[in-house]
Amino acid sequence: MNVSERLKIQRHEVPALDAHHRAQCFEEVAVGFDEKTARAEADRCIQCKRPLCMEGCPVSIDIPGFIRKISEGDFPGAIERIRTTNSLPSICGRVCPQENQCERVCVVGKKGEPVAIGALERFVADFERRYSLPVEGVKVKPSGRKVAVVGSGPAGLTAAGHLAQLGHAVTVFEAFHEAGGVLIYGIPEFRLPKAIVQEEVTKLRTMGVEFALNTLVGRTITIDELLADNYSAVFLAPGAGTPMFMNIPGENLNGVCSANEFLTRVNLMKAFDFPRQQTPVYLGQRIAVVGGGNTAMDAARTARRMGPDKVYIVYRRSENEMPARREEVHHAQEEGVEFLTLTAPTQYIGTEDGWVTAMECQRMELSEPDASGRRRPVPVVGSEFTLEVDTVIVAIGAKTNDLLLHTTPGLEAERKGYLTLDKATGMTSRPGVFAGGDIAGGEATVIAAMGDGRRAAISIDEYVKEK
Amino acid sequence: MAKILVKETLAPNTHYFRIDAPLVARHAKAGQFVILRVDELGERVPFTIADIDPVEGSITLVIQEVGETTRQMGAMKSGDDIRDLLGPLGMPSEIENFGTVVLLGGGFGIAAIHVLAKALHEAGNRVVSIIGSRNKDLLIMEKEMRAVSDEVIVMSDDGSIGRQGLVTEPLKEMLDAGTVDRVCAVGPIPMMRAVGEVTRPYGVKTIVSLNPVMVDGTGMCGGCRVEVGGKTLFACVDGPEFDAHETNFKELIHRTRMFRPMEQRDPDSCRMLQQADVVSQKPAAGADHESRES
Numbered sequence: 001m002n003v004s005e006r007l008k009i010q011r012h013e014v015p016a017l018d019a020h021h022r023a024q025c026f027e028e029v030a031v032g033f034d035e036k037t038a039r040a041e042a043d044r045c046i047q048c049k050r051p052l053c054m055e056g057c058p059v060s061i062d063i064p065g066f067i068r069k070i071s072e073g074d075f076p077g078a079i080e081r082i083r084t085t086n087s088l089p090s091i092c093g094r095v096c097p098q099e100n101q102c103e104r105v106c107v108v109g110k111k112g113e114p115v116a117i118g119a120l121e122r123f124v125a126d127f128e129r130r131y132s133l134p135v136e137g138v139k140v141k142p143s144g145r146k147v148a149v150v151g152s153g154p155a156g157l158t159a160a161g162h163l164a165q166l167g168h169a170v171t172v173f174e175a176f177h178e179a180g181g182v183l184i185y186g187i188p189e190f191r192l193p194k195a196i197v198q199e200e201v202t203k204l205r206t207m208g209v210e211f212a213l214n215t216l217v218g219r220t221i222t223i224d225e226l227l228a229d230n231y232s233a234v235f236l237a238p239g240a241g242t243p244m245f246m247n248i249p250g251e252n253l254n255g256v257c258s259a260n261e262f263l264t265r266v267n268l269m270k271a272f273d274f275p276r277q278q279t280p281v282y283l284g285q286r287i288a289v290v291g292g293g294n295t296a297m298d299a300a301r302t303a304r305r306m307g308p309d310k311v312y313i314v315y316r317r318s319e320n321e322m323p324a325r326r327e328e329v330h331h332a333q334e335e336g337v338e339f340l341t342l343t344a345p346t347q348y349i350g351t352e353d354g355w356v357t358a359m360e361c362q363r364m365e366l367s368e369p370d371a372s373g374r375r376r377p378v379p380v381v382g383s384e385f386t387l388e389v390d391t392v393i394v395a396i397g398a399k400t401n402d403l404l405l406h407t408t409p410g411l412e413a414e415r416k417g418y419l420t421l422d423k424a425t426g427m428t429s430r431p432g433v434f435a436g437g438d439i440a441g442g443e444a445t446v447i448a449a450m451g452d453g454r455r456a457a458i459s460i461d462e463y464v465k466e467k
Numbered sequence: 468m469a470k471i472l473v474k475e476t477l478a479p480n481t482h483y484f485r486i487d488a489p490l491v492a493r494h495a496k497a498g499q500f501v502i503l504r505v506d507e508l509g510e511r512v513p514f515t516i517a518d519i520d521p522v523e524g525s526i527t528l529v530i531q532e533v534g535e536t537t538r539q540m541g542a543m544k545s546g547d548d549i550r551d552l553l554g555p556l557g558m559p560s561e562i563e564n565f566g567t568v569v570l571l572g573g574g575f576g577i578a579a580i581h582v583l584a585k586a587l588h589e590a591g592n593r594v595v596s597i598i599g600s601r602n603k604d605l606l607i608m609e610k611e612m613r614a615v616s617d618e619v620i621v622m623s624d625d626g627s628i629g630r631q632g633l634v635t636e637p638l639k640e641m642l643d644a645g646t647v648d649r650v651c652a653v654g655p656i657p658m659m660r661a662v663g664e665v666t667r668p669y670g671v672k673t674i675v676s677l678n679p680v681m682v683d684g685t686g687m688c689g690g691c692r693v694e695v696g697g698k699t700l701f702a703c704v705d706g707p708e709f710d711a712h713e714t715n716f717k718e719l720i721h722r723t724r725m726f727r728p729m730e731q732r733d734p735d736s737c738r739m740l741q742q743a744d745v746v747s748q749k750p751a752a753g754a755d756h757e758s759r760e761s
Contacts, residue, residue, distance in 0.1 A: 175685050177504060177511075177551040185687075214553045216685055220490050242686040245699065252692050252699060252718055254725045261688035269510070269682065278510040278535050279682075280726045354721025401686045401704070 003046045011113035012041045019334035023304050026189040026272070029331060030094070030122075035075075038123040042071035044108060045115045052105040053117060058451030059086045059158075063102055063117055070120055078124040087161035087204075088154065088450060090129060090196045093122025095187060096447045097325050129199060140167040145464040148173060148231040150217045150404075153181020154446045155237035155437030157200065158453030159460070163235075164207040166461045171231075172209060175216040178268065181239055183446070185268040186260070186295065188302050191328075194267070218407040223433060232464040233432045235456050236419065237449070240438040241401035245394055246290070250348030255284060255356040259291070259299040259395035266302055284390030285309040288359055290345055291395035292322035297329060299393045300337045311337045312387070316344040316364050321374040342366070342377065346384070348392060358388050400439060408433075416441070425459040426452065432467075434460055469503070469552035472525055474545045477607040478600075480532040481575050482541055489524030491516075491554045497586035498560030498676065498708050501526065502684040504551040505539045512536045513681050515653070515707070516555060517578035518585075526554075529578030529607065556684045557707045560674070564591040566648035569641060570616075571634045571662055572598045573654025577608050579676055580653050584615040593617045597637050603628040634658070635665045642669045650674070652711065656720055663711030673711040677702045679722055694718050 015031040016022075022029050033041065045067040053063040062081050069078035082089045098104075098118035106114035145168045149156045152174040160170045178184055180197040205211065215221060217238070226234055243258035245251050262281065265271040269279035285308045289300040292315035304311045313332065315322060318341050322329060333339065342364045349358040363383030366375035400417030412420045412429040418441035419428050426434045436452025438444055473485040491501060500515045512534075518527035532541045543549075560583055568587050572580040577598045588594045594615065599622035600606040606621065606628055613619050620637045621629025630637070634654075641647050642665070650673040652662040659675040666673040682688040684703045691702035694715035700706065 175553060176683065177553075214551050215490070216553060216556070219494060219555055220553070221494070239687075242701065242704070243689045245689070245692075247699070252694055252722065254721055258689040261682060261690045264682050264688055277508050282725060353724075354718065403686070403704070 001043060006044055006046050007108065007112065009040065009044045011044065011116055012037050012119075014116065014119045016331070019331075019336075022190065023335040024307070026305060028193055029190050030119075032126055033116075033119055033123045035127075038070055038120060039073060041116050041120060042067045045071070046108060048107050052107060053102040053115075056102045056105040058101065058447050059092075059454050061086050061102075061121070066124065067115065067117070067120055070124060075124055075127045079128045082121060082124060085454070086450070087158055087165075088200050089121055090125035091154070091183060091192060091200065092447055092450065093118055093120075093125050094192050094196075095445075096121075097445060099326060101447065129196070140165070142169065143167040143464070145169065145232045145467075146171070146230055147460055147464065148217075148226045148234045149237065150223075150234065151181055151237040151239055151437070152179040152201070152211065153237060153239050153437060153449060154183060155449035155453040155456075156181065156235070157183075157204065158450040159235045159237065159436070159457045160204055160209045160453075161207065162454055162457030163460060164204065164209050166457070168461070168464065170209045171212055172204075173212045173215045173217050173221070175214070175238075176268065177213055179211050179213065185264040186298065187446075188263065188267055188298050190301070190305070191298065216403075218403040223404070223408045223411075223430070227432060232467055233434065233460045235453070235460060236404060236428070236433060236435040236439060237437040237453065238401065238404065238439055240398035240444065241417075242399055243394070244397050244399055246345065246396065248345060248347050250350055250356065251394070253348050253350040253356040254354050255282060255350075255390055256348060256392040256394065257282075259289070259295045259393050260398070262299055262393050263295070263302065266306075272306065282391065283308060286389045287311045287391045287393065288314050288345075288387065288389045289393045289395055290314050291397075292317065292324055292341075293395060293397070294324045294328055296393075296395035297324045297332050299395050301328075301332050301335055303391075303393065304332075304335050304337055308391075312389075313337055313339045313341075314343050314345060314359075314361065314387075315339070315341050316377040317374060318342055318366060321366075340387070344377065344379070345392075349386070356390060356392055358386050359392060360384060360386055398438070404439075425463070426456045427459065427463070432463065434463075468548040468550060471543060471545055471547050471549065472523075474543060474547075477529065478605045480541065481605070481607055482530050482532075483578075484528045484530065484540070484543075485520075485525050486528065486549065486552065487524060488526050488552055488554070491552070492519055492521045492524045492526050495519045495526060495555035496559035497562060497582045499555035499557050500678075500684075500707060501528070501552055501554030502556060502681065503536075503549050503553070505536055505543075506550050509539070509550065510536055511551075511682055511684065513556070513678060513684055513703075513707075515579040515582075515676060515678065517581055519582065527578075529575055531575040553684065557703060558705070560586065560651075560708055562586045562590050567593040567595065567646055568649045568651065569638055569647050570594060570596045571638060571650070571652040571654065571658075572596065572612075573634060573652075573658040574600055574605070575607065576652075576654030576658070577606075577612065580651065581608055581611055581615065583651055583653075584612060588615050588617070595620065595641065597622060597634045599623065599634040600628075601625065633661070635661050638662065639665050642666060642671065647671050650711075651676075651708075656716060656723065659711060660714075660716040663714070663716070667712050674708050675711045675714065676708050677706055677714070677719065679719065680725060692722070 066078040066081035103114040265281040270277040271281035363380040364377035370376040437449035470487040570580040596616040679691040686704035696713040
């Protein structure tokens with residue numbers, strides 16, 4: 001097939017479950033390609049000499065390479081290509097914002113639609129899972145070095161996988177009773193089935209990675225103790241920290257919670273199955289989710305599935321400025337989430353016994369771009385109105401948790417508490433202590449955290465070899 | 468997994484657990500807590516650490532049966548395993564030589580002031596512990612409190628042990644005598660609020676240990692928000708101890724009843740609510756000024 005023939009093939013869209021059906025269940029929304037569709041989509045790749053898609057990928061997957069293997073029908077070969085740089089393909093294929101990364105710069109996409117790289121990655125990862133292809137054992141001989149990884153989210157799991165492949169003895173420390181971090185407590189089942197995360201963790205265990213659960217580094221054990229206990233290096237990836245609130249009146253009323261709390265109760269603690277599962281979650285009939293990011297969409301779509309009358313997204317800018325993925329916004333709208341954009345809450349109204357009954361809002365309009373490059377919302381005078389709600393889920397981001405800073409002498413942070421890192425190596429101000437993921441700032445996506453984890457693993461490998 | 472080394476029943480529905488947790492015991496300090504989950508289906512529930520033995524590698528919890536998790540704990544035996552135990556969590560108590568410190572423990576809150584009394588006593592304070600319960604049978608840890616206090620005053624609702632009355636009564640007498648430098652109270656929320664109101668006119672620093680609803684206990688969920696001094700703080704990472712004179716107790720009481728709608732569907736599910744109900748139905752000594760006044 002020549003290039004012009006390839007360019008004539010239309011992009012194959014990823015099928016999704018019917019919106020009405022999926023709004024009532026937690027089944028995965030995106031269905032995934034079958035073999036025939038995957039091969040046809042793979043034929044669209046023109047195998048660029050200088051693949052821009054790889055530059056757009058935070059973990060530099062050999063994208064043309066794995067896609068060629070798919071078009072040849074060599075699916076095990078395709079997964080092998082991906083796994084050389086990406087240890088969590090079934091996760092990336094689902095939650096990466098490909099439209100901002102590999103697919104944004106895809107040459108095929110210059111004139112038409114880009115190759116569906118994300119969907120193809122997911123296809124081969126699912127193929128691997130379906131046929132239980134054996135996980136590549138660790139080939140190198142043990143280095144005799146111990147490395148501690150703090151946090152088992154995407155950055156920690158990625159670093160652990162790479163370090164184990166390089167022959168190091170890795171222990172991952174996790175505060176929760178289950179490994180996976182945000183992949184388990186944050187991202188909902190319908191976007192990333194928990195079984196997939198558990199399989200990835202099992203694979204790491206097979207590779208020799210150990211998991212110390214119920215262990216909060218900084219409290220249960222300190223970094224100094226780890227370094228004294230023959231760990232040659234430590235990778236800190238504890239995640240985003242504490243949820244932010246707006247500090248407006250009434251925010252502590254019952255019925256107002258953070259998206260972290262709501263999602264953790266439902267995802268990790270399985271509160272949707274209360275009372276069999278003993279953790280409850282409160283959800284009324286009129287839900288407002290405040291925020292416009294992926295977490296807000298996850299919370300709104302999770303709430304929608306639990307059967308309330310109304311679910312609103314309340315966001316102070318317009319839909320164009322929303323940080324959430326287009327696909328998530330689109331899915332939320334299809335599922336019946338109503339969007340109140342250019343709207344900001346100013347206070348919450350409650351009953352005598354402390355329950356939220358309404359939120360007072362203000363209409364906004366967009367003015368000049370701010371530091372983020374997005375147009376700044378300013379209140380419209382006299383536009384106040386009241387929205388009746390009995391549940392508010394606040395999803396406006398997080399700030400860093402300073403526990404590690406307080407309990408680790410010599411560890412330094414910059415603005416907003418993000419750890420100070422050496423740009424080239426990812427090492428903190430403490431020799432042998434590296435960091436990545438949300439604690440290091442950055443863009444707060446799974447793939448960015450994974451990119452940090454991979455880079456840190458390479459730096460740590462060099463560091464411990466020199467030691 | 469954390470093994471229960473010793474379980475004893477101290478009073479009806481109130482149990483003592485010594486639990487094998489070497490890392491927790493090595494790092495724990497007075498005032499901190501743990502979160503545990505009894506089994507696969509269990510809720511994550513916080514408990515104040517009542518004693519620490521770094522040599523044995525164990526911690527002590529004293530648990531009153533008020534909800535599903537605590538009832539399951541009550542049915543466990545020495546040698547059983549608790550599925551998940553995380554800690555120590557929260558900020559340690561401020562321990563220094565303040566002079567004379569009065570500690571007040573209501574009901575099973577006595578267990579929580581035990582570890583405080585020990586630390587404050589070792590720091591050179593004169594420790595006066597006022598412990599109260601509804602009656603003689605429900606009073607726990609009197610002997611242990613005597614071992615770590617310079618003076619112990621026992622109060623009971625019915626006068627069946629010690630003095631009859633509220634724990635705040637001897638406190639007020641001591642405040643009037645002008646001999647108190649600091650006060651710490653642990654017990655049901657209405658009791659801690661009452662202690663704060665008694666000390667407020669005297670301007671004596673009063674610390675209370677709050678135990679609101681939590682999920683992770685590490686600052687991630689914000690479920691344990693408390694308004695202190697007009698600011699919202701997280702009990703799990705900023706606390707659990709706060710200045711009683713700055714704490715918004717009204718909001719705290721509302722927030723502990725958050726899961727009432729669920730509770731009505733399943734009366735066994737919510738620990739905090741049951742705790743609140745236990746308090747309002749059966750006040751311990753000094754436990755519920757509100758219900759006594761009404």
